[in-house]
Amino acid sequence: MKHLNILLEKYLKPPLVITKGSQQGWTSTVFEVRNTEGSYILKICEEPKYKDWLRKEAKVLEMARDSYRKVVPKLIAFFCDKGKAYLLMSKIPGNSLTQAIKLAENETEKFQLIESFGTFLCQLHEQPISSYELPQDWLDTQLQQAKFYAEKGTCDGSLDLLQELYHNRPKFVPQTMIHGDCTTDNVMVNKGKVISYIDVGFMTIGDPRYDEALSIRKFTDQEKVAFYEGYTRYKITDKEFTFFNDGLYEFF
Structure with missing residues (x-):
């Protein structure tokens, strides 16, 4: 978790609380991240096919900032590190x-x-x-x-x-x-x-x-x-x- 904290602190204000997501996806590992400013979802993929899908999701969220920002999560960051792809976004309540x-x-x-x-x-x-x-x-x-x-x-x-x-x-x-x-x-x-x-x-x-x-x-x-x-x-x-x-x- 230490390395993950270091990666995320480039985008989120520390201290961070990182826990394994209660709902896991088929194509990625999901974490919930919290700090004093809000709650977030982090998705991590290793398989090439699923990394490509995660990159596409980041692009959709980026484009949705204008047209569909009210009905999709807010993109915080997308990055790759040591062969893995990371997508960080706001957590939708409910x-x-x-x-x-x-x-x-x-x-x-x-x-x-x-x-x-x-x-x-x-x-x-x-x-x-x-x-x-x-x-x-x-x-x-x-x-x-x-x-x-x-x-x-x-x-x-x-x-x-x-x-x-x-x-x-x-x-x-x-x-x-x-x-x-x-x-x-x-x-x-x-x-x-x-x-x-x-x-x-x-x-x-x-x-x-x-x-x-x-x-x-x-x-x-x-x-x-x-x-x-x-x-x-x-x-x-x-x-x-x-x-x-x-x-x-x-x-x-």
Whole structure:
């Protein structure tokens, strides 16, 4: 911890209290950091693939300082040291939606949380996008990246599955701002409402059906009804859900 303290004191006022995070990610080691000025999250990665993802997350947070600063953590610093990548950001108060649903005292409270999630995601997808911001087709890029990961053996998806995705590719829909990994683990709840996104390394302009599929992937039928009380812009088809959740997501 001594070396970690030295690294962090370049960006945060000492003394620092550093503890292992209560919630650990799949791709990084997470620490909680506190000082007299606030609370922070530190993510550390060693694997090349995940270091690249962490670097992308830092870039998203940097760009979000103007447009989306109210719905994502504040970037404090990104740096590398001795083969590891470090991302330091503000800590969002509250619990993940996954935790909040488990802690809900009754069905009504749970459904209100899920409806809030739908509303929050709908607001993201309806953000205006300037024409100059539009990249090449997001799904093209994702399928190319999926092929790279499959050939390297660094994902759960296979080349056979990838061929199925190419064959069953859904029709194009207008692209929007998306989270890109919009599971219930990656949105934060405070005072009964979803207030922020976390793990935003894949936030970009892309296909909103991907967010929608990942959002509802673990919901019961009743929970999906609650979600769509808030998410009113579109309802994904079963075929689209299968493509994005059971297909594309396997590569990421």
